[in-house]
Amino acid sequence: xxxxxxTVEPEFQYSSLFAQAQTAVAGMWLFLAQxxxxxxxxxxxxxxxxxxxxxxxxxGASHTVLWIGSVNVGILVTSSFVFACALLFVRxxxxxxxxxxxxxxxxxxxxxxxxxGYEWHLDFVAHNWVNDPDFPVKGPLEGGAxxxxxxxxxxxxxxxxxxxxxxxxxxxxxxxxxxxxxxxxYHVPIEVVGIFWGFVDIVWILLWPLIYLIGRLP
Amino acid sequence: xxxxxxxxxxxxxxxxxxxxxxxxxxxxxxxxxxxILYLISITVFFFIGGIGAAVMRWNLIEPGGMVAPETYxxxxxxxxxxxxxxxxxxxxxxxxxxxxxxxxxxxxDLAFPKLNLMSWxxxxxxxxxxxxxxxxxxxxTGWTFYPTLSTGYTNGFVKVAAAGIFLSGFSSIATGxxxxxxxxxxxxxGMFWHRLPVFVWSHYAVSVIYVLATPMLxxxxxxxxxxxxxxxxxxxxxxxxxxxxxxxxxxxxxxxxVYIMILPGFGVISEIIPCFCHRRLFGYEFVVWCSMxxxxxxxxxxxxxxxxxxxxxxxxxxxxxxxxxxxxxxAIKVFNWVGTMHKAYxxxxxxxxxxxxFIVLFTIGGLTGLWLANLPADVHLHDTYFxxxxxxxxxxxxxxxxxxxxxxxxxxxxxxxxxPEMWGRAAALIIFIGFNMTFAPQxxxxxxxxxxxxxxxxxxxxxxxxxxSAGASILAIGYLLPLLYLPWSLFRGARxxxxxxxATGLEWQTPSPPPSVNFLATPIVTTxxxxxxxxxxxxQQRQDG
Numbered sequence: 001x002x003x004x005x006x007t008v009e010p011e012f013q014y015s016s017l018f019a020q021a022q023t024a025v026a027g028m029w030l031f032l033a034q035x036x037x038x039x040x041x042x043x044x045x046x047x048x049x050x051x052x053x054x055x056x057x058x059x060g061a062s063h064t065v066l067w068i069g070s071v072n073v074g075i076l077v078t079s080s081f082v083f084a085c086a087l088l089f090v091r092x093x094x095x096x097x098x099x100x101x102x103x104x105x106x107x108x109x110x111x112x113x114x115x116x117g118y119e120w121h122l123d124f125v126a127h128n129w130v131n132d133p134d135f136p137v138k139g140p141l142e143g144g145a146x147x148x149x150x151x152x153x154x155x156x157x158x159x160x161x162x163x164x165x166x167x168x169x170x171x172x173x174x175x176x177x178x179x180x181x182x183x184x185x186y187h188v189p190i191e192v193v194g195i196f197w198g199f200v201d202i203v204w205i206l207l208w209p210l211i212y213l214i215g216r217l218p
Numbered sequence: 219x220x221x222x223x224x225x226x227x228x229x230x231x232x233x234x235x236x237x238x239x240x241x242x243x244x245x246x247x248x249x250x251x252x253x254i255l256y257l258i259s260i261t262v263f264f265f266i267g268g269i270g271a272a273v274m275r276w277n278l279i280e281p282g283g284m285v286a287p288e289t290y291x292x293x294x295x296x297x298x299x300x301x302x303x304x305x306x307x308x309x310x311x312x313x314x315x316x317x318x319x320x321x322x323x324x325x326x327d328l329a330f331p332k333l334n335l336m337s338w339x340x341x342x343x344x345x346x347x348x349x350x351x352x353x354x355x356x357x358x359t360g361w362t363f364y365p366t367l368s369t370g371y372t373n374g375f376v377k378v379a380a381a382g383i384f385l386s387g388f389s390s391i392a393t394g395x396x397x398x399x400x401x402x403x404x405x406x407x408g409m410f411w412h413r414l415p416v417f418v419w420s421h422y423a424v425s426v427i428y429v430l431a432t433p434m435l436x437x438x439x440x441x442x443x444x445x446x447x448x449x450x451x452x453x454x455x456x457x458x459x460x461x462x463x464x465x466x467x468x469x470x471x472x473x474x475x476v477y478i479m480i481l482p483g484f485g486v487i488s489e490i491i492p493c494f495c496h497r498r499l500f501g502y503e504f505v506v507w508c509s510m511x512x513x514x515x516x517x518x519x520x521x522x523x524x525x526x527x528x529x530x531x532x533x534x535x536x537x538x539x540x541x542x543x544x545x546x547x548x549a550i551k552v553f554n555w556v557g558t559m560h561k562a563y564x565x566x567x568x569x570x571x572x573x574x575x576f577i578v579l580f581t582i583g584g585l586t587g588l589w590l591a592n593l594p595a596d597v598h599l600h601d602t603y604f605x606x607x608x609x610x611x612x613x614x615x616x617x618x619x620x621x622x623x624x625x626x627x628x629x630x631x632x633x634x635x636x637x638p639e640m641w642g643r644a645a646a647l648i649i650f651i652g653f654n655m656t657f658a659p660q661x662x663x664x665x666x667x668x669x670x671x672x673x674x675x676x677x678x679x680x681x682x683x684x685x686x687s688a689g690a691s692i693l694a695i696g697y698l699l700p701l702l703y704l705p706w707s708l709f710r711g712a713r714x715x716x717x718x719x720x721a722t723g724l725e726w727q728t729p730s731p732p733p734s735v736n737f738l739a740t741p742i743v744t745t746x747x748x749x750x751x752x753x754x755x756x757x758q759q760r761q762d763g
Contacts, residue, residue: 012735013320013327013404023329023403030395030429038433041470045441045452045463053458130450143451143458150450154440 008186021188028192032199039203042158046151046210056144059137061215063128064152068119069212072112076201079108083170083194090187095177098190102174105197109167116160129153148215155207162200169193232634232731247331248734253317254632255338256308261701263304263345266352270297272694275656275687281680283673290673291358292374298361299379300352303386304345306613307475310482311428312341312393314624315421317632319397321725321732322415324406324741329399337392344385351378360671362472365453365464369445376446380439387436390478394428397421406724408743412506415723415747416499419506420485423513427474427481431517435471438464465524473520477512479613480580483620484509484551487573490627491555493721494570496756498748500557501550508547515544525596534593541591548584552577567719568642572623575650579615583608586661601671604664607657615653622649622700629704630714634731637711641703649696655689722749 014020050057086101127134130149137145173190176182182190233250236242243251273293277284285293316334320327328334351357357374359367368376401414401422441452442464451457453464484505492499499505521529521537529537555577564570586608589595599605622645629637659682664670668679675683717726728737751759 011331013325013329013331019403023399026403027330027333027395027399030398031391034391034395034429034433037430038437041434041437041467042441045467048463049452049459052460056458131448143456146450147452147458150444150448150452154444158440 008181008183017186021186021191024188024192025195028195032195035199035203039158039206042151042155043206043210046155049147049151050214053144053147056137056141056146057148058215059141060128060145060148060152061211063126063136064212064215065119065122066212066216068115068122069208072115073205073208075108075112075115076204079105079112080198080201082108083197087187087190087194090177090182090190091184093184095180095182098182099174099177102170102177102190105170106167106174109163109170113160113163113167116156116163120156123152152211155211159200159203159207162203166193166197166200169196231733232729233734234634234731236734245335247327247335249316249320249328249331249334250632250732250734250736252334252338253313253315256312256316256341259338259342259345260305260309260313263300264697266349267297267300267305268694268697270294270300271690275690277673278675278683279687281675281677281683285673287673288358291360291671292352292356294671295357295360295374296352299348299357299383302361302475302479303383304341304348306479306617307386307390308341308393309479309617309621310486310624311397311421311424311478312337314486314621314628315397315417315424315482316393318628318725319400319418319421320404321631321728321736322418322723323401323404323409324724324737324743325400325404326736328396329403330396333392333396337389337396340385340392341389344382344389347378347385348382351375351382354378362468363442364468365442365445365461368442369453377443380443380446384436384439384443387432387439390428390432394425394432397425398429401425406741406743410743412503413743413746414506415485416488416502416505416509417482417485420481420488420509423509424478424481426513427478427516431471431474431478434467435475438467438471441467462524462527462529465527466520469520469523470517473523474513474516476609476612477516479617481509481512483576483580483617486620486624486627487555487576488551489721489723490569490573490623491558492748492750493627493719494565494567494573495559495562496565496720496750497558497562497752498746498750499554500560501554502746502748505551505554508550511547512544515540515547519544522591522596525593526600538591538593542588545584545588545591552581552584566643567626568637568639568646569623569627569719571643571646571650572619572626575646575653576616576619576623579611579619579650579653583611583613583615586611599664601669602664603660603668603670606670607660607664610657610660615657619649619653622646625700625704627719628725629707630718631725631730631732633708633711634714635707635711636714636718637700637707638703641699645696645699645703648692648699652689652691652693652696656686656693657689659683659686659689722747 008017010017010020014023082101082104086098086105089097089101123129127136128149130146130153135142135146170193173193176189233248243255246252270293273285274290274297277290277293283290316328355375357372357376357379359372359374359376363376363380401418405414444450445452445454451459453459453461455461488499488505519537519540521533522541525534525538586604590599590605590608626637626642629635663679663682663686666679668675714730716729719726724741724743727741
């Protein structure tokens with residue numbers, strides 16, 4: 001598809017557009033290093049607490065909705081694949097396909113959030129909120145099971161918050177794509193958002209076994 | 219430093235005079251203006267934290283206390299929270315660092331100017347949240363928020379305070395990301411890594427800590443918030459959690475954060491001393507790599523805060539060893555500064571007086587830290603005034619003195635005006651005397667066994683406590699003086715030339731105050747950072763005309 005030639009000027013502090021693009025990518029990677037420590041701290045305490053409360057964690061985990069969590073893994077992995085396609089399309093100058101792929105990412109991300117919201121609803125109905133008086137696990141395992149659900153809520157809510165931010169960012173680059181602001185040589189915002197999207201995807205891939213699988217091991 | 223000669227052209231408009239409206243400041247993405255915004259904000263927080271200190275010292279004049287113990291608890295908590303997160307952590311990096319780093323590396327701005335502005339707004343939002351927590355009723359947990367006091371027993375505004383600290387973390391992270399990327403990507407042609415001023419290196423080291431330690435604190439605050447709100451037990455052994463886990467997570471951030479609160483000070487001192495001794499920094503590479511070593515080793519010393527918290531003796535031994543190890547690069551730096559001054563012709567302007575004060579106070583603070591790194595000694599000294607005196611010598615005697623030194627040093631560059639030299643020197647001396655009078659008695663009090671965070675004490679400690687309170691009033695005068703004469707100099711001070719100190723460094727080669735784009739022509743760097751000519755060479759040049 002032919003598109004009008006753009007002359008994108010670098011911001012005033014950069015010597016060239018190339019330098020600016022590299023800097024933006026570097027900034028996102030550094031931000032993700034920070035995110036690793038953020039989620040890493042939670043996962044470390046999660047594993048540590050599980051070590052001391054194995055039976056309680058298993059009892060809690062058995063009440064999670066396995067199918068939603070697993071379907072959501074598929075949705076997010078697919079969305080990352082579609083995002084990678086968007087990057088290929090923009091490099092090939094295919095503006096319409098790029099926009100379609102980005103729209104696909106937004107749709108997949110929204111489906112993830114809808115399913116997640118439905119799952120939260122099911123959790124509430126099943127009294128899995130941490131200080132619900134009818135919490136399903138009673139007796140000696142109650143403390144451990146509640147700890148599991150604490151981590152479940154902290155982890156899924158924080159992940160969902162990242163998803164919301166991610167969808168907002170994808171919508172932003174979609175808007176700029178539709179305004180023909182990207183060229184095969186200048187499209188670094190798409191690349192930067194893609195790195196972030198991939199990270200949020202990976203976080204879910206780590207949360208999936210922690211929430212749904214380990215407690216169900218025979 | 220570079221082949222570009224000093225640009226004597228008056229900048230058409232400086233960053234200060236270009237569009238001087240409220241919105242042009244509040245929405246500015248200019249790193250120099252954001253530095254000024256930060257400077258005003260941290261000054262406000264500094265004085266709020268100072269109110270807490272004043273009430274504490276007032277209370278401790280009498281053994282029975284002058285205010286209610288509940289008030290006392292809230293005052294020391296406010297003092298700690300405000301001073302650590304809203305003054306010390308952003309102090310030098312967000313103000314002097316923000317202002318100087320792009321100038322020092324020959325860049326036109328930081329890599330992400332909008333992110334820089336956003337970090338200030340997050341910081342202000344966090345500060346206002348914290349204000350609310352403090353004035354709605356305050357907290358009585360101390361700045362460390364240890365459970366189960368903070369999660370179960372206290373009736374203070376812990377959740378709001380935790381939310382404020384959570385927010386402030388993002389401002390630190392944004393600053394750290396911005397600095398690291400800027401230093402990597404925006405150096406002027408010829409500005410190789412080993413031509414970077416130590417100030418820039420120090421901020422690189424600090425940024426590593428900002429980026430890799432702060433998220434652990436934000437996560438800890440999330441968990442604390444959750445536990446206090448919903449009664450779950452991540453940090454409660456009765457519900458399957460672990461009490462010491464909180465302390466590990468908290469100090470995994472807060473110990474490296476101790477180096478956030480001193481490394482930028484090292485950077486400032488490493489600029490001031492070569493300038494006022496007019497010679498190269500002795501052992502530049504050692505100073506640089508010691509900064510990096512401190513940042514890295516600092517990540518592995520956190521356990522020394524839990525020697526008496528039920529940590530295993532084997533962990534304690536390792537953490538004790540690491541605490542000794544981290545002292546080595548700190549000591550190397552002190553030797554390098556002293557080596558720079560050895561047999562030099564020293565000018566005792568106000569920045570240099572602050573730098574000398576820094577070396578003395580930091581050395582005392584650092585050496586007493588070794589006592590606390592020692593396992594058996596720490597059992598005796600833990601949670602006493604000895605610890606209080608130790609970390610105030612490092613953070614206040616060190617970092618705040620460095621901040622004042624740096625503020626005087628770069629004041630002509632930031633404002634285009636000279637501060638009144640006599641008042642600058644007087645304040646430096648008053649701060650040095652007042653500081654020692656305040657905190658030296660606290661070493662003795664701690665050694666004699668007076669615990670920290672108590673509103674009352676046995677009568678035999680009164681003499682030293684009164685000495686400390688008297689010193690604090692002198693210290694307060696020292697801190698108030700610059701608040702008067704620095705703003706005065708904005709209107710009445712002599713106009714500053716581009717390079718009033720005959721300093722090397724790119725920031726001195728652009729007009730004072732700099733134009734919005736920093737440099738009228740991109741500088742090209744050909745030499746190292748401290749190419750001061752020896753006085754004999756200068757004299758020879760003068761004779762040759």
